[in-house]
Structures are given as structure tokens and as C-alpha cells.
Amino acid sequence: MPATVSAKKPKATAAKRPVEVERLAAPAQAGERHQNEGHGRRLTMAFEALEAFPALAESRDRLLAVVSKDHVATADVVSAVESDVALIIAILRLANQVHDGRGHVDTVVGAVELLTPQTVQAVASRVRTFDFFERASVWEAAPERFRLHALATQHAADRVAAEVGYEHRDRLTVTSFLHDVGKLVLLHAYPGYPSQVHRGARTPEERIHQERRELGVDHALVGGVLVRRWGLPASVATPIERHHNPDIEGEAAFIRLADMLAHYEQGARVNPAEMLQSARTVGLGPRELRRVMYELPGSPSQRQRHVDPCPLSGRELGVLQRLAEGKVYKQIAHELTLSTSTVRTHLHNIYGKLGAVDRAQAVLIATERGWL
16 A cells, blocks of 8 residues: 555554564464564564555556546446455545544445545555566565455355345445455465465365464454554454454354355365354355355346435436336427427436436436436
8 A cells, every 4th residue: 555545553552563463473383483583573564565565457547547537426436446455445544544533434435435536546546556467576466366355255245245134235345355454464474374374274264273373373363453553443353353253243254154155166165064154143044055155156246336416306317217218208208298398408417417428328327326
């Protein structure tokens, strides 16, 4: 992340954090190098390295294109930000700084509504980027792997949330995207991570056990510490740090199940009993879980985000609705008791308000925004 958007940490938190990290990272048994260097120092240096974690260049460019339009739609900005881990982090950090530094903003929707398009554009223009064809010297292929798994987990989490009617889906998008951010810390802190640390482990549960045994800390707990350092609220940090606990409830349970489903979708091994237990925790039985597992490999569902107020008047919306139904001017005029010239005037105003060039584009824009 660019230094200009780094969240200012409260003095008390900044003073206690190295001690907390030292406490979390108890002495490990993963080689002389781990024993000779303090875990707290290693993790602190890794936390600092995450300031430069890059966004996918295509995601950054698409966000810049969205916020550069004459008519900036909040839903489009939200979707562009939510396509990339680094963009989510940068926008949320800045939004929580702007929000009196109290750390209350836990969704991209809330962050984008708080910030101006110009501010979002400034943040995006400064963020570092990576590209598949241009390897970063520090992170190499890690950003690609991390983003792909984050997207798969977010997709699975949203599918499960839709199945059970979970109300905090916008926040779940953030927590599921960032659930493994602690792995980036461990990757930077320990040269043997994950290959040596996870050696012999096959499932997510076995890998988390190996981390605790070899390092004295796991990536979920480290991720929670990092998110708090960034100034993000506990509603984001807590589910991240607890998502591998088998007896959890609430949002962390959704993330745990989604993480398993993402591994399953990608052909990795998961424990069937653990997955079924996690599903039951969030209210899914075997039948519903099988349906979710069957549907996941398909295309991700495009959930409509009703975050933009409709700029059209009731009459204009009525005209556009009938236009979407394939009716011609005379039919619309007859149904609304208007003249055809008045219908044309309404359509002219609709095009101007939506930034559309024709009827088809106006209907498409209104449909995508959830106004039709």
C-alpha cells in the first residue's frame, strides 16, 4: 500500500503491538534461524513489507477508468475495488482514517460512500501493481496466488450467505477477501513458509496445526493483528483471526466454510467431516451443502448492489420501465396518458441523467443499478 494512505495507529496500540506479537509468536522449533531471531522482529518487519503489497494492474486500471467517467456510479466503484485485495485494503484504511480514526468502516460500500471519486482516484493512482508477465522481485507469484484464492473464497462465502440469508454480505466480502492476509506476513517473515512449515500437511486444518507447532503462531491470528494495525475495525479483524477455530460461530464460521469450499473447488483436499460441521454451524444441512458444492464451479453470480440513489423521477422511471418491456412511444404514451412528444422529452432527460446515448444503454444502466 502507498505510504500516503497508511492508517495512523493510536499511540497505545503502536506501543503494545511488538509486545503482543512477541507474545503471540512464542519460541518455535523450526530451525536455528527461527530460534536465533526474535519472532516479534520478524513479524514486525513483515507487517511493514505489506505496505508495498501490489494490486493487479488490470484491477487498478479498471478502477481508474470507472472513477474518471463523467457520471461515476457508486456500484461500479465498489465492484472495481472489490476485485482486488490491495485495493480493498487501501480504500478501507483511508476511509477509517477519514472517519475520525475510530475504525468503524467495515465495508467497501461504506468506504466508497465516505470518500469522493477524486480521492479514490488518487489512492488508485499511487498503489503499486503486479502483472502476470512482469514478476515482482519481492513477492514473485504470491500476489497472483493470493488474489485467486481470495476471489474463490469470496465467491463461496457470498454463495453460502445467499443460501442462508446472511445479512452482512458486504462486510463478508471484505473479511473473506482478507482472510488469508496473515499468510503474506508469514511468507515474508520465514523463508521456509509455506513449503517447509506445511510439509506433510494435506488439509487446511492440518496446515494450521503445522503452523502453530512449527512457528508458535498461525496465519489467521497474525492476519487479525495486521488488520488491527491497519486501523480496520474489530468486525473485520475478529472473523479473520478466528476463521480456523473449529468451535466458532458467526462470520468467522462463514469464512471457514468458504475457505474449505474454495480449496475443494480448486481441486485441493479438504476434510469432509470438518466441512459438514462448518456447514451446520452456519445453518446448512448436507442437502444444501451438496447444492452449493455443485453450483460453485460455475460462473460467479453478479449480485446487484443497490447503493446508488435513482436519479430518475417516478414518471421517468415509468417511461423507462415500459421501454424495457419493448413498448413503443405510442403505447407508452397511451398507458401513461401522455403525448408522444412528452414521452420523447422524458427519454431525453433520462439519457442525460444516466449518461446514456440510446434506449438500449439507458435500460442496461438502470437494470445494472437495480432501478428496474
